[in-house]
Every structure is written in C-alpha cells, then in structure tokens.
Amino acid sequence: MPVASIKKIGPNNWGVQYRTPEQRLTRRRGFATKKEAEDFAATVAVAKLRGEYIDPKAAQVTVGELGAQWLARRTHLKPSSARTEEVAWRVHVEPRWGQVKLADIRHSTVKSWVADMGREKRRDGKVIKKASGAVTIIRAFGVLAGILDEAVADRRMLTNPARGVKLPRKTRRDHSYLSDEQVLTLAEAAATGRGGDDKAVIVMMLAYCGLRWGELAGLHVADVDTLRRRINVRRNAVNVGGTIEVGTPKTHERRTVPMPRFIADMVGEVCRGKNRSEILFPAAGGGYAKSPGINTWFDGAVNRCITTASDARKSEAKAGGDPVTPEFPRVTPHDLRHTAASLAVSAGANVKAVQKMLGHASAAMTLDTYADLFDKDADAVADAHDARLAGLMSEKNVAKM
Template sequence: MSAKSGPVTVIRAFGVFASILDEAVKDRRLIANPARGVKLPRKGKAEHSYLTDDQVWHFAREAGPTKGAIVLVLAYCGLRWGELAALRVSDVDMLRRRIHVRRNAVNVGGKVVVGTPKTHELRTMTFPKFLSEPLAAACAGKARDALVFPNARGDYAKSPGARTWFSHAVARCIAATAEQRTTEVDSIGAAETPEFPRVTPHDLRHTAASLAVSAGANVKAVQKMLGHASAAMTLDTYADLFDTDAEAVADAHDSRVSEGDVVRMWSRAT
C-alpha cells in the first residue's frame, strides 16, 4: 500500500485490519495476531496554515454577516466544525461570555451522527467581547434548543468543501490580496501584505491556537480551549507556536542580568 498511498491511509487501513485479527485471536481462530509488531510508515508532520487577525476579519467580511460569524467563532474559539454545527442556543451564555461545548455532529458516510466531543470531554470557553454581537445575531429569535448555525434546511450543517460559501470566500480573499500585493510592488517595489493561504475550516482551528498564543496564552489555556486530551498533545501539535517561549525566557534573563554583571563575576572567578 505504501507504494500507492500515503502514510495516513496505510496506518488507518492497517489499524482496521489489525483490529479484525485481534477479534480472531479472541475467538481462538488465530493463536496470535501476525499484524502486531509490523513496522508502519512514519507519518509526516503536517504544516499548519495560520491566519493573522487582519486576514481573519478580511475572510469574515468576504463570507458575509451570517457566515462571517462562523469564521470568527472558529478562528477565535477553536471549535471543531462538528462542535460548531452541534452548538445550540442554550450552549451560549451571552451574559458571562461563555460557550459550552457539549456535542459534536460528525458526517459519517453522508449522514450526520451526533455524539460527545472528540475527546469525550465537555468544555467551556470564554469568547472575546467582539464576538458578542455576531453570536447574539445568530441566536436571535431562536428557541433554546435550536441550532445556532444550522444549514438552509435548519438541520446540522456539514463541513463546507469545494465550491461552497467557504471556498468562494477564500478565493475572493486570495484574489484581493494578490491584487494588493501587485499594487504594492508597483508603488514601493516590494509586497508588504502577506499572501492569503488557501485555508480549510480546520485551519481556522489552527488559527485559533496561533492567535491565542500571540495573545499570551500558555499551553494549558490553549489545551483547554481546543479540548485536547493533554498539554503534551497540544505541544506536539503546535510546537512551532511555542518556539518563541524559549526566546522570551532568554530575553527575560537578559533584562534581569546585565552583561557587565556576568563579566565582573567571571573576572573575579579567574
């Protein structure tokens, strides 16, 4: 399979096959599972696409008022798409600025199945004040058990793919940014505006992690927001975002200890 498929596909297929053989061992049809211990291809580290604050708001404007609210919630609260789709009015506490993540609506074989969040851990997050207005508009006039962001039929919304409002808004952002960069090159000789990446809905979850770290959130706060099972998982997924922490520690030492102090200390020691 490795000659034709990527590591993720091979690992998933192997996991299913190995589980079947585990059942055969339990039923005493096999003495041992020959699949266990097989060396699997290494899964490469995926590069994440992060949007800046300006890019998030540009995207939200291109998406329009209703869909723009979805963009903002995903980018600043870090919900998975299924968690956003399953969000009900009763899950949004406007007075305390809290979102309670209690359910996850996942598309399985074309059918939406509602269950608990991915790690089976319910969580609560505080949303920034600027989300109060778009969230209030999304909840206005709805019953407490109504979905906050339903599809056109009032049912659970499936994750937007190609040729949907999401991809169209991304395409408009990319085109507008490219035009802006061309204008900058013509006027000042260099493009200062960063390119707009071709993001997916899940990339907005990555963006939420990036913006939270930029705002000063530590790894435990990011873990809680994203609903990861452990801080180690958060660090493993977003190690690149915390690289600057090491620089911050070194800079903090420099601010406390001057170079002259170090020179004098070593002079006395020698």
C-alpha cells in the first residue's frame, strides 16, 4: 500500500489516508486544496522516518483530563508541597486550561497567560483581580509545564509549548537578623508572656540551631541528646490546610545539629519528667504545635520588644543625642533561622558548617541564600590580610615595586 492516499471528498475538501507507525489506518480530512493534502502527507512521512510522529487523536485529550491524573501521581511529594501544587492547579491552571485540548496549546498563549497572571484587573475603577506575585506565577506555570512534559513523554505532543516562556523573577526579601542581645530580649519577652519558659527555649533553639519550625515542632524527647549536645532532625510537623501533617524531612534535611552548652542545659530542663516518646514542645491542647502567627505568643513577644526598643530610642532622642538602641525588627519564627545563620557566621563558621546546620542541599544554596553574610566574611578576610602583611611589606619594600 502507498505511504498515503489522497482523495477529493467534495468541493474544497480533500482527505488523506495513511498508516501510523503502528500500522493503524488513519484518515485526516478538511484540506481545502490537493496541495495542502499533499503537504500534510509529506509531513507525516518525514515525521515517521524521524521517529517524531504523533497521532493527532492523542493530542485531542484536554489538560483537565491529564491534570487530575498528573496530580494523583505526585505521591513522592511532602504534604505541604502537594498542597501547594493542588492549590496552583485549582486556582490558576484548571480554570484557564482545563477544557483546552493539547493540540490547541501554543507557546504564545502560554506566554500571554503568564503575563496576565502578573497584571491587576480593574472594572469601573475597582480592582476585580489582584496581580499574582512571582512565586504564585512560577508555581502555576510549573504545574502546567509538568503536565505537558508528561504529555510529551507519553507521545501525545512532540514538544512542550510551555518551555522557553520567560518567568518573572522572585523578589528576594531582605533577611531580618537579630543580634545576640536581641535574641535574649525576645526570649525573655516570650518567657514573661502567656507562653511561659518553654517558649523562651523555643526562641533560643530557633536562633542558635537554625531549625525550621516544622523540624522543631516534630522533635520528641528521644531526638535530643543533652550530654552529647546533639539534635537529631528526624521528622517534620507541618500545617497543611489547617491540619498538622507529620512526615520525614528530605534526605539532605535529615541531620544532626550541634547545640551550644547553654541550649543543651535549657533543653534538659524541658525534658525533665517527660518520657522519651513525648513531644518536646507540644501544643497547649496536646499534639504537634502549629507555627505561631499573628496574635500568638510569638507575635506578642515581638510586639513587646518593638515597643521597648522604640521607647528607649525616644528617650535617647529626648536627651539630646542620637538613639543608640537599635530598632527591633518585626521577625517571624523563620527569621530566627536566618538569625542562626548570621550568628554562626559571626562566630567564625564556614559555609559548609552553616549548610550542615541548616540542612541545605548544597553549599551553593547556602551561599546564594546568605550572600550578604559571606560578603562581610570576605571583608574580614581582606582586613586580616592587611593586619598580617602590613609589617612584612614595609620590610620588603614591596610598595615601591
């Protein structure tokens, strides 16, 4: 049988009959001229020779049909990541692409969608849709691109039309770092609030050991060794849609974190009288504690610190001089993780030590996240060279060379 047969079906209507690589007989109609039909037949023949043939019927499935299956197969994700993808799909991807067939998706339409998500929409002078931020756009795009990648792998599409679309850059938020004195002030404020002494220990552990909140909340008494001064990070207790999901951290996040002696002593007091299987810092009603947000013990402690620092600065200004008390930043529990990195670098820790403490996948990630801290470290190296070589250079008369 010839590669393809071309027949006139009616006025301005030509059809092509050909076999797929699997030898299944297939027809395609609707070509206005014989030349268009011949061109299509030639394209099919070349695609078959190159191994690039895609059955047109395979591309008639909608993104909505594939999307639900794709999400269901993402079982390797942690609960928080799975929740993030599900929200991105439900809010941004499915409404726009759910009813669209793979065959109808173009690079230009994906590009327009990405741009539209970043635009504010108004009607009669009122905002009817806020512009989505870079993180939201990148997540939504990642879901669509992932679905289409799988469609390419399944031979439903030859290429992924989403790939190559330019995405907005994430705006890096400046990190808030506390000094040693400010950490102690915050811990004291937490202890005198409704949280009690255990909350002071939480502040100190976050600020000097660099744990994520979920890692700290997931600690059991058996996970801390106060004699060897070690914290074994074995589980993660994360708030996902109002429910605490407990799982294991990613491979590089499972680690043993050293404790300073003063932290080990404080943790020892918290462990006193508890069984090894008990949660180290349980919620008030039992179970794993959620990350404290607005109007919680942590927020109250920060507010008291901000007020105290502000009052001190006003008094210093009234006395006729420049305020010497530093402003107290509005920090979150996660900012104390950044503080831990800052205090570790100040204490002389190198990038590998900070990476291991924080559970980063690589030293490059640590350098990228805390470039500002290591810039200061580089300045200190330059100053140290100045101090060491000043005398030697004058003796060798290098300055005149």
